[in-house]
Amino acid sequence: MHRTAQARRRPVLVLVLLATALAGCSARPTPPAPGLAADGVPESRPGRAIGYLADDAIPDSAALLPPPPAGEAAGLDQARMRAALALRDTPRFAQAAVDADLDFPQAAPLFACALGVEIDVAHTPATWRLLRRTLADAARSTRTAKDLYKRPRPFLSNKAPTCTPEDEADLAHSGSYPSGHTAIGTLWSLVLASAAPERGDTLLARGRAFGESRVVCNVHWTTDVIEGQFMGAATFARLQSEPAYLADLDAARRELAAARAAGRVPARDCAAEAAALAMPAAAG
Template sequence: MPSASAPAPARWRRALVPVLLGAALAACSARPTPPAPALAADGVPESRPGWAIGYLPDAAVPDSLALLPPPPSGEAAALDQARMQAALALHGTPRFAQAAVDAELQFPQAAPLFACALGVEIDLQHTPATWRLLRRSLADASRSTRKAKDHYKRPRPFLANHAPTCTPQDEARLAHSGSYPSGHTAIGTLWSLVLAQAAPGHSDALLARGRAFGESRVVCNVHWTSDVVEGRFMGMATFARLQAEPAFQADLAAARRELAAARAAGRVPQRDCAAEAAVLQVAANPG
C-alpha cells in the first residue's frame, strides 16, 4: 500500500531548509567587520597615507553637478579670457610667488596658510584640533567639486594660453584634471569660514584671506575666474552641511578653546604677516 507521507526528495528538501538557512545566518554573523580607518601620526583618519577622511559621509557631500550651472560660454567665457590676460601680467611678481605658496595643500606646509589672518600660529603640538579641522574639512571641500570637474572636464587656462603656471611640477597632473569649479578655492573658502566660526573676532581678516586664496588660482594660471567664483559657492555649501556633523562640531569646540589659549599664550604667526598682507592687496580681480 503506498505511503501517505511525502516523497523522499520533498522530505529532504524540507529538512535541508533550516540547515541551509542556519548556515547562511552563521556566515553573515561571522562576516568580519570592516576595519576602522587608519589614523595618521597626527591622529587624523586616512583612507591612504596623506589622504584624510572628511567629516561627511558620501551621501552628504554637496553635489556640484546638481548645484552649479555649466561652465560659461560666449561673452562670459570671453570675460574669463580677459581677466586671465590681466592676471598673466603678475607672473614673476611677489603675488605670483604667493600664489605658489597658496597652492600647497599638503600638511604640515598648509597648516599656517591662514595663520596671519587668524593671529595665531597653527601647529600640531599646540593646536591639534584646529589642525584636524583643516585636514578633514579639506577632504570634504575637495570631494564637493569632483562631480562637476569630472563631468565638464573644462581645460585649464595654461593649456589655452601656454603661459607658465606658479606650480610647473603640477602641470602634467592638472592637464588631466577638470578646471571647473576650483577645488583649491572651495577648500580655502571653507577654511576661512570654519576658522571664522572658531575665532569670530578675526572673521573679516579670515574671509578676506579666503578670497585671496581663491584669487591665487587665477594668478597661478591654473583656473579661470568663473572656476573660482563657483569654487567659493561649493566651499559655502560644504560649510553649511558640516554644521550637522557631530564630529565636526566637537572638533570646532575644541579648536575654539585651544585657539583662545594659544592667543593668550602669545603664540603669534611665525611669518612676516605685514609682507604677506601687502602682497595680497594685489588682486587678479576674479569678480
C-alpha cells in the same frame, strides 16, 4: 592493518594540502582598514585624510552648478586672465605658489596671519584636525562637476607658465571647473571664522584671496573660482549638523583662545604676505 589505515589517511591528507595550496594561490592582500595618523586624523591611506561628511552628505556640484560659460559668455574669464598674466614674477605670483600647496604640514599655517595665531599639531591639534578633515570634504564636493564638464585649464590655451610647473602634467588632465582649491580655502575661512569670530572679516578676506591665487597661478578661470566659493559654502552648511565637526570646532575655539593668550603669533612674515595680497587681483 597499519598499511590500510595509512592508505585511508592519504586521500584526506592530499585534499588538505590541495585546499591549502589553492587558498594560497587565490588569496588577495587585504587592504588596510582606515586608521588614525600620528596627528590623530583618520586616514583612508597614509596622507589622505577622511572628512567629516558621509558620501551621501557631500554637496553634489554636478547637480548644483550650471555649465561653465562658453563663447561670448566667457568674456569675463578672458579679461581677468589677461590681468592675471601681468602678475607673473611679482610677489603676488609667488604667494599664489605658496597657496597652491595643500600638503600638510606646510598647508597648516596658510591662514595663520589672518587668524593671528600659529597653527601646528602640537599646540592647536583640534584646529589642525579641522583643516585636514574639512579639506577632504571640500575637495570631494567639486569632483562630480569636474568629471562632468572636463573644462580645460587656462594655461593649456594661453601657453603661459603657471606658478606650479611641477603640477602642470597632472592639472592638464584634471577638470578646471569648479576650483577645488577655492572650495577648500573658502571652507577653511568659514570654519576658522567660526572658531575665531573676532578675526572673521580678516579670515574671510583671506579666503577670497586664496581663490584669487588660482587665477593668478594661471590654473583656473575666474568662474571656476566663483563656483568653487559656492561649493565651499555649500560644504560648510552641511557640516553644521555633523557632531564630530562641531566637537572639533568647540575644541578649536578653546585652544585658539589659549594660544592667543599665550602669545603664539604666526611664524611667517605676515607683513610680506599682506603686501603681496594687496596687489591688484585678477578675480575680484
